[in-house]
Amino acid sequence: MSVKSYRMRIETEDPLYYGWKKLKVRGKDLANISDSVFHLLELEVLDLSPEREACLDYKLPACPPTIGRLVNLKVLMLDTNELKDLPPEIALLQQLERIALSNNHFSSLPSNFCNLKNLQSLHMANNDFKEFPLQLCKLENLEFLDISDNHISSLPEEIRDMKQLETLLLFINDLTKLPDIICTLTQLRCLWIGNNRIRQLPRDFGKLLKLDWGFRYTSSALDGNPLIHPPIEICRMGPDAIDRYMSSLSGRKSRNNDTDRSDGDRINGY
Template sequence: MALSHYMYTPRSTSDIKTFRLRIDTDDPLFRGKKKLKMTGRELSDIPKVIFQIHELEILDLSPERESCLNYKLLAVPRGICKLTNLNVLILDTNELRELPEEICQLVNLESMALSNNSLDHLPKGFDNLQKLRSLHLANNEFEDFPPYICLLENLEFLDMSDNELTTLPGSISNLKNLHTLLLFLNKLPALPDSICDMEELHCLWIGSNNINRLPQNFGKLRNLDWNETYTSSVMDGNPLTYPPIEICRQGIPAIDRFLTSSTLNGPKLVNNNTWAKT
């Protein structure tokens, strides 16, 4: 679906003042930041004057309550590129099928929330957002992992759970600062060997995929904390046989022992496509 072209209608100075009076600096999540939230009918017809409030640092265009879900954003206005001081952009739970390339001009963005939409790709130039540390893309329609993401070297948090991903690129290891990677509820048959080089990972959720075998060097991910914070989202729901799910549930040290031992002794395939040490 093509992006809508928004017509800019003149608004009075008093309209701008009204929106400036709505700026919140007391949100406990963004203490001291200048935040503006659009609600209800405003989401179906974004007032264009807000793109003249250049001091905005947080813009929330996500419906909150069930009563507001009749009003959603169908397209992101191209004029959003004028808000060059934005640090946080929240676009969750709308009906977005694509993003305008103008969004890639928001080079001061540190966090972007795009979950619960209908996105299947990111716009060309998305890798311009080099200050991004947090990116939420859960519950969309991605079949291919967006290559631009692998160029966001400062990214620390990435949520691509509940999509249709069938593969991860080896270049995901470029994300050297990533500490949280959420990939549960996808269609991944395997993980690339390069994921074992992402030694800053503390949280990796890959449950409910089609993974039956972990990379041989998976034990290198020693910062993964599964012993005390293990949940079903980590590994369960995969047809894992190497190592068996019972080993995986014991955490990285047990996985490392199994894989190391299998390397030394040589694994062999036994009944039901399961692996055993010789």
């Protein structure tokens, strides 16, 4: 298909990206993607993900280096393909704000992936990562990270640099503990670590003041871990209850010391 033909398929009325120039490639055009796509320098949203139903027989076999030409891209959708790696040229896309890489076969990222300084949202669930990619720790503007359903056994100390993270999804991995340093990520509102092998939460977990599990608690938050400190029954009550439990162990005052007496019975009197 020619550049002109693809250009005629560009839309600007997607409600998620209204006003942005978007191209969706699907079906046989995806499985045999034309280089013409990568001459559309005006593109701001490129969707190279197959449809969930009818078109799953047609997937993108590889992400070509020519992706680096699309320097105006803000959103790149590559999920649910057969991808094992990204070309280093991906780092040329300095305007990228969101990338979807879930449901592929990635086990690593290019070393220069950390150059995507405007990236705010990154989806990498259901891949083959065994280690948390250190490049991510340098993405200081990242607010949303989904790296669930992988094989990650530990988190690096460098995660402390991800100060803007509001959502961190780590459920269904091989984590045995959370590093104490994670408690410095004080912008976190959503932290899902269910279905790992975590036995104990960090002592300063109560410093994550913005976590809002409470009545919105889901099984992805902590269930499926062999938790001892605190017990899962305490954890299901939310971060405040966890903080009170940790405070009782260390003998320090909890962050909500004024309310401890009123709900002490509800959390078994600690």
